[in-house]
Amino acid sequence: MTLLSIEGVSRKFGDVVALDQVSLDIRQGEFFALLGPSGCGKTTLLRILAGFEWPDRGAVRLDGADLLRQPPHRRPVNLMFQSYALFPHMTVARNVAYGLEREGLPKDEIRTRVGEVLEKVGLDTMAGRRPGQLSGGQQQRVALARAIVKRPRMLLLDEPLSALDKKVRAEMQLELKRLQHEVGITFVVVTHDQEEAMSLADRIAVMDNGRIEQIDAPIALYDRPRTRFVADFIGANNLFTGTVTATGFEVPGLGPLPCKPDLPNGLAVLAVRPERVRLGEPGRGAADGTVVDVSFFGGVSHIAVDVPGHDRKVLAATQGPARIAPGAPVGLFWNPDDAVLVPA
Amino acid sequence: MSGNLTKASETSRRPRGWGRAAAAAFFLTPGLIALIVLAIVPMILMLTYMFFPRGRFGGVVYEFTLENFERLSDPLYLGVIGDSFVIAGTVTLLALLIGYPAAYAIAQLPPRWKTIALLAIMLPFWTNFLIRIYAWIVLLSGPGLVNGALTGIGLIDEPLDLLYNEGTIVLGLLYGYLSLMILPIYSAVEKLDPRLREASANLGASPARTFFSVTLPLTLPSALIGAVLVFVPSFGNYVVPELLGGGKAIMLGNMIRDQFLKARDWPFGATLSLVMIVITFILLIAQAVASRRVRNA
16 A cells, blocks of 8 residues: 655756656555665655655655645654754653654653653663763664654654664664564665665665666665666676677677677666676686686675776675685676666 | 763873973963952952941041941932843843844854844944944934934924933943844854754644744753843943933942942942942853753753
8 A cells, every 4th residue: 555655756956956756656564765875865855755845846645645735743754863853951751752742642641652662662761861861872762762652654764873883783773673563654764875775675766866766675676676877886796888689788898798688779788796607617608807806705705807808897706715816717607597687 | 971081081181290280370370360460459459448438538448347238228229229120131131032033033044144144243343332322322312313204204293302211221232232142142043953943843843832842942041141141231331321321310330430430439339349240140150050950951
């Protein structure tokens, strides 16, 4: 069931196009991520949903009703700010109660709900503290509690984990996912961190330059990118620019490369994941090259291969330590089904 | 915890023992000497006059007495102190009511206009205060600009009595010290994270609720500083009531001047000065306490 539908939303700041004809649907109860490099328009879109920014054109509907006509304080949408924006002059409990007080709920109910939500985020002992007396991770949980205590139709999270260090981050990632299951609220997270998006979200919209590049589940996004930007942005990829012809895919300087030519004739980019590239005897694979670098990461090793006629090094990933040394001549092999063709 | 850490690392970087004391002495001495010679010693000398009676032809007779303090209870003097309170209080209240919205509005302006607005507020300071107060006499006098304009457009037939009353004093003081209210409030509103107001709206607060629950409490300490900055010079003011009050209404500042220069009663003048210092001090302490309570409310 569609909860939120965005149709043809555009926004310009002077000459800068922040959003260009953005359309997407977000389903009830899902964990949705807007992913893209900084300046791609994802934050502008988030601010439009919260009501702090307005589109020049387009429509936004929540539960079928026009969201853009409602002032920010009447929208059933709560936002967790990147900087948390906790009220410094109020205690943790008052911060969390603030939104419920605005609804005019009875005092007893407010107290119960604040107690419950603080317990849920593990901060019930901190209720009397001020934001300034809390660590970053604790502040983040107060911000989260303050947003979900209102039981909004939709919770927006702006770079929720970016201010936390790596270890706390992993913990909070799990906690966010658990919370989303428990409270059943639709989460929309904005992030530039693809690992964050991939591990949290049910579906991801990849944005670049104000446009949606692709909307898909994390695995589909990784395995079947549909644009060059997505192929390059999500994970590591080996990209070969060439031409689709009647006989196959031809790269100047390298010759034909194995793939399923499922695009119309013309310029295209072939994307092959490093873990899909196998190394073998030279002369019999898709291309030949020389190993220039081997890096061991514990679980996997990355082998960089210099292929004459191709300007970027081709990466191959193997399980465990690599039994090959720099300088060795190798042939590159991959299954045609593992290579993805995207429009150039 | 982080506070302790900072402190510890600061101490370890600082020179210890004698070196540190010598460095402190070196930097503090010039300022301390100036303060002691130019402010503290003269003030103590003057305040000691409080305990002596005045001589028959002025001057001071060095015999211990408390009669100067008894004179303070005279309704005449209490009245003047009370009037000063009312006038300075009115000025402070008006400055707050005018200055807060003005400061708030300036903080919302685009950066370019912000600079221009702040400059416009500072500009009068480049002219002597006395001259600016004289300018008000020119503006408000019987044949002055304001009356001229009002009669010119036919609103009034006779020139109004705009000068030489308490209202004129309030106007003059307000004019003189309004910027001392605007500037601290402006800097507080300016520093306020706009995300806090957005967060408040996002949680369901109307713009008015956001103002009273978030913006006002977080800028109130600065408004209190502004209030003290306006009240203190207004309360002890001497130039404005002298020029714009026409000698009819006098404030504590004029009375102190009269005791020293006209009545040649230095001891009682000193006593009145002490009253002013004590009241100012109480206000400063009250402001500090109130600010702390607002911050921890």
